[in-house]
Amino acid sequence: MQSTCINLDELQPPVYVLRLGHRPKRDKRVTTHVLLVARAFGARGAYIAEVVDEELAARFRKVLERWGGASYFQLEMGVDPVKLVKKWRGEGGCVVHLTMYGLPVDEVVDRIRSCSKVLVIVGAEKVPRIFYEISDFNVAIGNQPHSEVSALAIFLDRLWQGRELRLCFPDAKLLIEPSERGKKVIKLG
Amino acid sequence: MQSTCINLDELQPPVYVLRLGHRPKRDKRVTTHVLLVARAFGARGAYIAEVVDEELAARFRKVLERWGGASYFQLEMGVDPVKLVKKWRGEGGCVVHLTMYGLPVDEVVDRIRSCSKVLVIVGAEKVPRIFYEISDFNVAIGNQPHSEVSALAIFLDRLWQGRELRLCFPDAKLLIEPSERGKKVIKLG
Numbered sequence: 001m002q003s004t005c006i007n008l009d010e011l012q013p014p015v016y017v018l019r020l021g022h023r024p025k026r027d028k029r030v031t032t033h034v035l036l037v038a039r040a041f042g043a044r045g046a047y048i049a050e051v052v053d054e055e056l057a058a059r060f061r062k063v064l065e066r067w068g069g070a071s072y073f074q075l076e077m078g079v080d081p082v083k084l085v086k087k088w089r090g091e092g093g094c095v096v097h098l099t100m101y102g103l104p105v106d107e108v109v110d111r112i113r114s115c116s117k118v119l120v121i122v123g124a125e126k127v128p129r130i131f132y133e134i135s136d137f138n139v140a141i142g143n144q145p146h147s148e149v150s151a152l153a154i155f156l157d158r159l160w161q162g163r164e165l166r167l168c169f170p171d172a173k174l175l176i177e178p179s180e181r182g183k184k185v186i187k188l189g
Numbered sequence: 190m191q192s193t194c195i196n197l198d199e200l201q202p203p204v205y206v207l208r209l210g211h212r213p214k215r216d217k218r219v220t221t222h223v224l225l226v227a228r229a230f231g232a233r234g235a236y237i238a239e240v241v242d243e244e245l246a247a248r249f250r251k252v253l254e255r256w257g258g259a260s261y262f263q264l265e266m267g268v269d270p271v272k273l274v275k276k277w278r279g280e281g282g283c284v285v286h287l288t289m290y291g292l293p294v295d296e297v298v299d300r301i302r303s304c305s306k307v308l309v310i311v312g313a314e315k316v317p318r319i320f321y322e323i324s325d326f327n328v329a330i331g332n333q334p335h336s337e338v339s340a341l342a343i344f345l346d347r348l349w350q351g352r353e354l355r356l357c358f359p360d361a362k363l364l365i366e367p368s369e370r371g372k373k374v375i376k377l378g
Contacts, residue, residue, distance in 0.1 A: 030218050033336035040333035067334060101365055101372040106351065132370050142354040143365035144229035144256060147222035150342035153335070154354075157343060162295065165331040165343075176290055176332035181321050183290040 005168030011160050014117045017046040020081055021124035024053045033149045034122060035060045041156035042164040045074030049081040068169025085134050093117040095135045098151045102138030109158045112137060120155060122148040194357030200231040200349050203306045208235060209270055210313035213242045222338045223311060224249045230345035231353040234263030238270035257358020274323050282306040284324045287340045291327030298347045301326060311337040
């Protein structure tokens, strides 16, 4: 397993995730899952729009410390999302908004792969109209309602063609050895 | 879009999802997302272990009625999960437990594709040991912590090689026409 694992640098272009509309009480678990997918599927960081949720950050940081990513994964909260999108585009990055109303991922992912860096926007309930307008790509993971968690995972999996599942975390303290029937966890360092 | 859409019959083998450990208050949103992924990614039905959660069922049925699936998608609650697994295996079906401790999906998915039918188990927090033992396959979507929502989506996407994103729902009342920047919803019937 370890011998075939790949480095973060092999997942290009670099991706950051912008989470819109997080409501600390209601979205506690779903936003945690969004962050876990971002980390596990090879994003370099995540932004939480408008809200600061220290409990969420603390929970997520524990995962980074145990399973790896603490040395590079950036989590920033309380950001102004429209400002961030404009700054991102000003720097030449692409902005991808995941929405069931958008274009099928398989039609646009090749173009997105040629961006210098990618900001992926995932909403909670209703996403304000402006994000449909200021994004470079409105992308659908199927045109059916499902979840921002699954949409983000499938998007990153398409972008990196499945290689992200072999990502290794050099600063991990825990490592799983895949097994047919048990739980094998290796403690490192 | 409609011209290239595929029928449920083209997604073989048939898949059902078994959700373990649902706690109505805490997992309300995550279990809803699990059900939405099951439907959108081509499962034929879902079982909720042990618990009956009428609110969850009512919310999900609204989606089935609007977006399609009501004519075939089976949702059963309060089932005994060990009994279900044993019954399933007795009928010759395969049981796949999604867990970060399991074997990489890309190593086992070809074998799973040759099953006559598949029951996919997704847990909430800690899954009792017995499910590791009575499943035919313990399958990891990457050996990192993320989410049962993303794990289920990637598993179904691997099983059906992306075709599930083009699934059409013959009994849908609403249909999205993919668009670059807007929200185009067609009302049918």
